[in-house]
Amino acid sequence: MMTFLRKIRQRLLSQNRVSRYLAYAVGEILLVMIGILLALQVNNWNDSRKNQVEKTTLLKAMMQEFQGNLERIKNHREELVLRNKYGLAVLNISAGQQSNIPMDSVRYYASMLIFPQTPLLTKSTIEEAVSSGKFGMLDSELAIQLSMYLDYLEGFRDMNNGLRQNETAHDFIKMGAFDRIFIDYFPDKKAVIHPEFKLDDAAFSSFIQSAETYSVLTKLYMENTSQELWIQAIEETLEKSLEEIEKSLNP
Numbered sequence: 001m002m003t004f005l006r007k008i009r010q011r012l013l014s015q016n017r018v019s020r021y022l023a024y025a026v027g028e029i030l031l032v033m034i035g036i037l038l039a040l041q042v043n044n045w046n047d048s049r050k051n052q053v054e055k056t057t058l059l060k061a062m063m064q065e066f067q068g069n070l071e072r073i074k075n076h077r078e079e080l081v082l083r084n085k086y087g088l089a090v091l092n093i094s095a096g097q098q099s100n101i102p103m104d105s106v107r108y109y110a111s112m113l114i115f116p117q118t119p120l121l122t123k124s125t126i127e128e129a130v131s132s133g134k135f136g137m138l139d140s141e142l143a144i145q146l147s148m149y150l151d152y153l154e155g156f157r158d159m160n161n162g163l164r165q166n167e168t169a170h171d172f173i174k175m176g177a178f179d180r181i182f183i184d185y186f187p188d189k190k191a192v193i194h195p196e197f198k199l200d201d202a203a204f205s206s207f208i209q210s211a212e213t214y215s216v217l218t219k220l221y222m223e224n225t226s227q228e229l230w231i232q233a234i235e236e237t238l239e240k241s242l243e244e245i246e247k248s249l250n251p
Contacts, residue, residue, distance in 0.1 A: 055137045056249065062125040063245045069121045070238045076119040077231045084228055086112045087221040094214040103201045106208065111176035113220055115227075118160060121153055121234070142244035149237045156230040171216050173197045174207055 086109040092098050093106055126146055129135040135143065172178055174197050182190040199207055207213055 051137060054134060058125065058129055058134055058137070059245050059249050062129075063242060063249075065122055065125045066238055066242050066245070069119075070235065070242065072119045073121065073231060073235045073238060076117065077228065077235060079117075080115060080224065080228050080231060083112050083115050084221065084224050086110075087217070087224055090208065091214070091217045091221050094208050094210075094217050096209065103205065107176055107204065110208065111180035113175060113217070113224075114172055114177040114181065115224070119231075123150065123153065126150065139244065139248050142241065142248060145237055145241040145244055149234065149241060152230065152234045152237055156227075156234060159226060159230060170197075171213060174199060174204075 089098060089101070090106065090109045090113065093101060093109075126135075126149075129138070135146075138146070169178065173193065179190070179193060
């Protein structure tokens with residue numbers, strides 16, 4: 001192609017046809033420019049297509065991870081709500097209310113006050129997006145929700161790390177909470193309870209209604225209620241993030 005154009009240019013010069021040569025030269029320049037623009041356009045299209053493929057892959061991985069997180073957080077919150085319901089009942093009993101509840105029920109409620117599980121919430125896709133520089137590919141509203149999710153997750157973990165650091169196990173053993181944990185989660189490793197912590201109904205009722213126990217129950221109930229609020233905020237953020245991911249995948 002270039003050889004053919006060069007021959008035309010040489011023939012025009014040899015024939016001393018300057019005006020036609022200039023017109024030809026301008027046309028040749030325009031042709032080269034069009035070729036460059038087309039090449040740039042194709043390159044931009046390829047880059048855009050590659051970015052879209054990477055974005056779609058990231059969004060699908062993020063959706064899968066967040067769906068698993070949402071299922072775990074919902075299960076955790078349902079269990080936490082139930083235990084907080086028991087906690088409020090025991091707290092009222094400790095304050096002298098609801099005295100008509102059978103002692104077996106009081107013992108069961110008290111044994112359920114400690115929830116040993118912490119939901120396993122992952123964030124590997126967000127971390128991968130940040131480290132690879134792909135986070136900027138995400139839509140602004142989704143990026144906001146993801147940032148909120150990370151903030152809530154960090155706050156929830158910081159709160160959990162500070163819970164019950166100064167408490168002894170005595171009260172919870174008397175409530176049957178540790179015994180309940182072994183029954184529910186480690187039945188083959190259940191330890192024998194020391195006789196000092198085995199209370200008959202009268203001693204257990206007196207223990208529950210003491211001011212010291214009421215103080216412990218109040219602190220525990222407040223901590224569990226705070227956990228419930230954090231869990232609810234994380235759940236809502238996950239739901240909104242999944243909605244934004246769905247919008248990005250199906251605009």
